[in-house]
Amino acid sequence: MSSSGTAIWWIRRDLRLNNNRALEAAAHDGRTVVPVFVLDPRFKASQSDKRMQFLYSGLRSLDADLSALGSQLIVKSGDPTRVLPELSRSLEAPVFAEEDFTPYARARDQQVASAAELNLVGGLTVFHPEEVLTERGGPFKVFSRFKTKWQSLSRQGAVTYDPRSIDFVSKGTHESVGIPEVTGNVQAGEDHARKAFDQFLVEDGAIWKYGEDRSRVDRDSTSGLSPFIKFGMVSTELLVEKATKLLDDETLPAASQASVRTWLSELIWREFFQAALYHFPDSVNRSLRPEFEGIDWNDPADHLTAWQQGMTGYPIVDAAMRQLSAAGWIHNRCRMIVASFLVKDLLIDWRHGATWFMKHLVDGDIAANIGGWQWTAGTGLDAAPYFRVFNPVLQGKKFDPNGEYVRKWIPELQGIADRYVHEPWESLSTGSNSKSINGYPLPIVDHREARKTTLDAFEKARSRHRSRTGNGN
Ligand SMILES: Cc1cc2nc3c(=O)[nH]c(=O)nc-3n(C[C@H](O)[C@H](O)[C@H](O)COP(=O)(O)OP(=O)(O)OC[C@H]3O[C@@H](n4cnc5c(N)ncnc54)[C@H](O)[C@@H]3O)c2cc1C
Known part of the structure; x- marks a missing residue:
């Protein structure tokens, strides 16, 4: 040195x-x-x-x-x-x-x-990817095992010092080109990160109901910290430490304990995907399960634009896609719903979706993004089984029960009755040949048929791989 x-x-x-x-x-x-x-x-x-x-x-x-x-x-x-x-x-x-x-x-x-x-x-990350390894010294491919190992390691705890004690070089000593202008009211930086975290932890903060509420897309049900974490405006070591301290509090009601534990688990998912990118850098462009590299995807020209613009005719998908373009952030549940829709309903290669997300997300992080896309597509580590296909109507009804979220992002559906808000085509009278509802499109694909076509395409890719390599997985 x-x-x-x-x-x-x-x-x-x-x-x-x-x-x-x-x-x-x-x-x-x-x-x-x-x-x-x-x-x-x-x-x-x-x-x-x-x-x-x-x-x-x-x-x-x-x-x-x-x-x-x-x-x-x-x-x-x-x-x-x-x-x-x-x-x-x-x-x-x-x-x-x-x-x-x-x-x-x-x-x-x-x-x-x-x-x-x-x-x-x-x-x-709290632990370097080389520290969280299997007994044989390799990377974990299953989250629960990664988590068990991660939790068994002893943490150093967040590093603390007083920044005022550091001898920073005096202002004006070195040339600087300056920082580009910021347009609009963007609230970034350490102070805003601290405030967002404090807000999450207040008495009626979202953390205490995170266990039961975290998938509700019509509520502020999560921390909203991801853009701050992406740029390290808050230390994840500190977040983990604070969550762990909360769990040490024996007076905390069981439901709150469970909520904090679930939130901590999400931070560990983040570590899992960072480690996955470290160990499998090719996963940025390649399916981690080789049998799904050979899927006959649809030509994106057909439906990709409708998905990007929030014009698929499925309200929960379109609300999320419009929020993504306008705000640069969407709820984790929405990310899973729109990703599942692109891959499993439209049979469009997950890489198109991952690229679109990176183009729009304020928190766009390659490890979490690729991890999330490959997980939803069924091609990644510890992924959802490929035959798990989200039903966009049921997802909407469950996680936006009154359609508040949908109405916020789809003005065309402002006046629609609650019972039709997640399936507006049902509001049309039998035999109607309307092509839209108040300017909002009818579904571009039939979910049930699309699901069948997709499962077929995944199955074919698997069996081709099997006959080429003799390996089903
Ligand atoms: C298809 C897809 C793409 C995604 N792309 C990104 C991305 O580019 N950047 C990104 O930060 N997250 C991504 N995620 C993960 C997750 O959706 C966001 O981290 C979360 O929605 C951010 O909101 P929050 O800060 O309120 O999360 P909270 O629920 O409050 O969670 C706290 C933190 O834990 C981490 N976290 C939570 N869930 C996950 C998860 N499933 N995977 C990894 N880390 C997680 C994040 O750092 C998050 O800020 C993606 C998920 C999917 C399904």
Whole structure:
């Protein structure tokens, strides 16, 4: 390690001053910390506008927090594999960064490490994927086993220090290109993350009913923390620690305990998918179950646009797709419903859906997104069985019982009676040849028929694979 008194804290998706292992490591031994963010044009090109706005807002917030400490965020523009080594050379300083597991990040970091002293530090997950392994030293493919192992390991706990005790480089010492403008009211950054988490935990906060309510799409039934987690505006180690502390409280009613436990489990799902991406980087583009690589998918030209625009004729699907385009976030239940609809009702390759999600989600995270898509499609790790097909009408009735959510996003259905809100075609009189209801389309496919066609396509792919390899799985 360099003996320089300066260290570069290379910020990527850990936009916070508190509970940050990479920052703590950079500041070790009283080193002066130079906080750097690199605007990488290649990265920008692959991100959704809303996600970029959230990132910029988070950078502005981090800059303000550093300003309050007499420092600033140094923003550079260019290819990080060039920018970081140059900066490291000119400052004679080692680089510290939180390790990221995407294939892009790993290749980039390898290149930086070949030209500069790069120290990768944990923090993206509670445990590094190499720490949660089977007895034989391999990755887990089943969530419940991963979770058991994960819970058996001893956690270090979130790292704590006072950011005011860190010697950050003084404002104005280094050139910075500045942070791009943010349009609209985007509420990103550590403070907003803290507020969102506090709100989740208040007396009537969603966490206490998470066990029973978490699938209700018509309520604020979840934490809404995913965009903050995506950019590390809050430490997941801290979230896990707080949830675990709540579970230690013996006075907590059993139902609340169960709710907290379920929420903690979701954070472990996140770790499972991060580990899956680390161990199976090809899963970004390939089905993890090879027998489903050979499915005869439908031509996306037929129905993909209707799905993207929220015009399939199935209200719960369309409400979610319209919310996704407008707000950049949808409930986990909605993600599963629309993903199941694309793959199992329209027989469109899950990769088209995953790409659309990444284009629109503020919390778009490759590991969680690929994990979620492959899980729903039945092609991934510990996935839903391929023959499990969500019925969009029943899902709507169950998780949006009064149609409040549907009416919010589909104005055409504002005036429809409750009993028809999830199946508006039933409101038409027998023999009607209407092509729409108040401008809202009739279903583009018949769910029952589509289900049969899809199961057939999955079965055929399996049997072709079996006869090629002699292996049914
Ligand atoms: C098809 C599909 C695509 C998805 N794409 C993404 C994505 O790009 N980014 C993303 O963060 N999540 C993704 N998810 C997971 C999940 O839908 C979101 O994390 C969740 O809806 C975020 O809302 P929340 O913060 O209120 O979650 P909460 O219910 O409050 O959960 C807390 C946190 O746990 C994690 N989490 C919860 N559920 C899951 C899950 N099923 N898988 C992995 N982590 C989970 C998230 O970090 C979340 O913020 C996807 C799920 C599916 C089915």
